[in-house]
Amino acid sequence: MTRSITLPTATGTLETYQLREPAHFAVHANPRSRSVFAAAHVVADPLAENCLSAAIDWEATLHYRRYLWSLGLGVAEAMDTAQRGMGLDWGATKELIQRIATDAKSSGSPIVCGAGTDQLPADQRHSLKTIIDAYLEQCAWIEQYGARIVIMASRALAASAQSPEDYYHVYETVLSQTRDRVILHWLGPMFDPALTGYWGSQDLDFATTNFLTLLRKLQNKVEGIKVSLLDKDREIALRRDLPSTVKLFTGDDFNYPELILGDDHGFSHALLGIFDAIAPAASAALGALDKGDKNTFLALLNPTVPLSRHIFQAPTYYYKTGLVFLAYLNGHQSHFRMIGGLESARSILHLSQLFKLADQAGLLRDGAGERMRRFLNLAGIGGK
Numbered sequence: 001m002t003r004s005i006t007l008p009t010a011t012g013t014l015e016t017y018q019l020r021e022p023a024h025f026a027v028h029a030n031p032r033s034r035s036v037f038a039a040a041h042v043v044a045d046p047l048a049e050n051c052l053s054a055a056i057d058w059e060a061t062l063h064y065r066r067y068l069w070s071l072g073l074g075v076a077e078a079m080d081t082a083q084r085g086m087g088l089d090w091g092a093t094k095e096l097i098q099r100i101a102t103d104a105k106s107s108g109s110p111i112v113c114g115a116g117t118d119q120l121p122a123d124q125r126h127s128l129k130t131i132i133d134a135y136l137e138q139c140a141w142i143e144q145y146g147a148r149i150v151i152m153a154s155r156a157l158a159a160s161a162q163s164p165e166d167y168y169h170v171y172e173t174v175l176s177q178t179r180d181r182v183i184l185h186w187l188g189p190m191f192d193p194a195l196t197g198y199w200g201s202q203d204l205d206f207a208t209t210n211f212l213t214l215l216r217k218l219q220n221k222v223e224g225i226k227v228s229l230l231d232k233d234r235e236i237a238l239r240r241d242l243p244s245t246v247k248l249f250t251g252d253d254f255n256y257p258e259l260i261l262g263d264d265h266g267f268s269h270a271l272l273g274i275f276d277a278i279a280p281a282a283s284a285a286l287g288a289l290d291k292g293d294k295n296t297f298l299a300l301l302n303p304t305v306p307l308s309r310h311i312f313q314a315p316t317y318y319y320k321t322g323l324v325f326l327a328y329l330n331g332h333q334s335h336f337r338m339i340g341g342l343e344s345a346r347s348i349l350h351l352s353q354l355f356k357l358a359d360q361a362g363l364l365r366d367g368a369g370e371r372m373r374r375f376l377n378l379a380g381i382g383g384k
Contacts, residue, residue, distance in 0.1 A: 005369050006382040007352045014381070019369050023362025025280040025300070028287025029072040034260060034267070035224075035247065036286060037074040037112060038275035039081035040065055041323050042088065042096065046337040054083070054092035054339045058099060064332055065100055065109075071283035073275060074110030076150065077101065080191060081273040083320060085155065087340030090119035094141055101145035112183060112271075113142045116152040125160045128170055135174045149182040150226065150271075151175075155194040164200030164210040171214055181223040183249060183271070186211065188229040190316040204234065212241055219243040226251050226271045230316075232259065240265055253312045253319070257285075257301040261294060273319060274308040277326045278363060307357040310350075318345040322354050329355065329368040336375065348379050 003019040043064065048055030065075050077100050078084060078093050088096075097113050104111035115138035117131050126134075131154060142149050151174065161167055175182060189196040199207040199214075215222060225242070227235050228251030236259070239248040250259045250268035259268040275282050281300050288296035311322035321342055328336040336343050346354075355372050358364050376382050 003369070005372060006376070007356065008349055008376075008381055010349060017356060017359075019364070020359055020362065022365055023281075025284040025362075026287055027071055027280075028283045028290065029070070031072050031283075031286040031290060033290050034286060035074070035249070035269040036072075036275070036282070037076040037110070037249070037271040038068050038279060038282075039076040039079040039271060039273045040068060040276050041320060041327065042082045042339070043324075043327075043333045044337050044339045046335040050087075050337070050339050051341065054088045056092060056096065056339075057333070060333050061096070062099065062103060064327065065103070067332065068276070068279055069104075069107070069109040071279045072286065073279055073282065074112065075100065075104065076112050076114070076271050077147070078114045079150065079152070079185075079271075079273075080114075080187065080317075081276060081320060081323065083339050083342065084114060084116060084152070085118055085192060085194075086317065086320070087338070087342060090138075093118075097142055097147065098145055101142070101147040105146045111147050112150050113147045114150045114152045114185070115139045115142055117154040117156045120156045122155065126156050128157075128160065128166060131156050131160065132170055132173050135170070136177055139174065139178050143179050148180060148223075149178060150185050151182050152185045153187045153192070153195050153198055155192070158195050158198050161200065164213070167199055167210065168214055168217070172218060175218050175221040178221065181221055183224045183226055184215075184222055185226045185251075186228065187251075188231075190230060190314070191228055192317060204229070204231075208234070208238060212238075215246060216243060219246055222246050224249050224269065228252070230254050230312075235259060235268065236263070239268060253308045254305070256308070257298055257305065260301075261289070261297060273323065274304070274311065276323050277311065277358075278304045278307070278361070281361065281363060303361045304363070307354065307361050307363070310354055310357055318342070321346045322351070325351055325354060326358055326363070329358070329371050330363075330365045331367050331371070348376070348381070351375070 043060035045055040117134035199210040224247030226249040232255040249271040285300035
């Protein structure tokens with residue numbers, strides 16, 4: 001089969017692109033030096049409406065989690081990568097957590113699950129008690145199936161809180177009733193504009209101070225924090241200020257190789273959406289890191305950074321479209337359809353560049369070129 005493909009360019013012309021041979025990454029099934037989770041996407045049922053409510057292809061969704069586990073990555077379930085707040089409603093989320101957490105428990109696979117407040121109506125303000133009760137409902141559901149909890153940032157709390165003390169009250173009350181230590185998630189407004197001003201201030205310096213105050217009060221109930229601000233220097237500074245018992249899980253999809261590698265003062269663990277897409281490279285890189293081979297670790301991960309920065313470019317919250325497209329290209333699912341029609345959120349040019357960057361990172365499997373041709377033919381490129 002030919003290794004060339006016709007792709008559109010930003011100038012409105014077409015180019016012939018020569019595909020590389022697929023890379024072969026060594027599987028490292030049990031990373032030890034870092035705790036690593038891939039925030040996994042869901043596979044929509046392509047024959048369902050998927051507009052008013054979410055319909056998931058459960059078999060394909062579970063298959064993808066088992067693929068991530070086979071590469072030594074933990075799964076972060078029901079996070080924003082799974083379209084929380086962008087099509088995945090609480091009813092579907094409950095079933096997702098139940099199915100995947102049950103499978104993880106039976107196989108002994110690592111999993112954490114996101115708890116939020118998205119069962120609350122989005123078009124009204126809510127009392128702090130109502131927000132607390134919503135968090136506790138979701139936490140109880142996750143713990144019922146034996147999974148660990150990630151406390152996600154709450155749109156309802158962002159809209160209703162009047163002061164940092166309101167955040168302290170909500171989080172302290174919720175964590176006083178969780179069974180195990182949790183991970184707290186700080187999701188920046190680039191991922192969700194509704195979370196602007198989280199922790200009581202739009203000034204990130206003040207917000208960081210408020211967040212650290214909360215962590216110091218609740219450190220016995222907090223295993224770690226996931227920080228998704230796409231700000232390398234702020235993450236490093238925050239990492240150095242954390243209580244010694246609290247891990248930092250990077251959510252920086254722009255700078256993850258450097259942050260995971262760390263420096264003389266420490267390192268970040270990982271809970272990343274991009275690991276959904278670059279799992280084979282991440283597995284091999286973690287294997288090198290476990291052997292103390294920092295150069296190979298960076299050599300494996302650095303080529304994936306241009307791809308990640310492209311997938312997570314503004315508007316960042318549409319990154320999910322790129323992850324699903326790459327999963328389709330690599331044959332992990334039979335179609336490129338998403339809940340709520342989100343497959344239309346990125347342009348043909350964007351997805352064509354994604355294809356090139358994935359190829360240059362060695363992340364396209366056999367058959368990806370043919371799937372890309374079919375996709376482009378439907379867009380009127382390269383076919384009749």
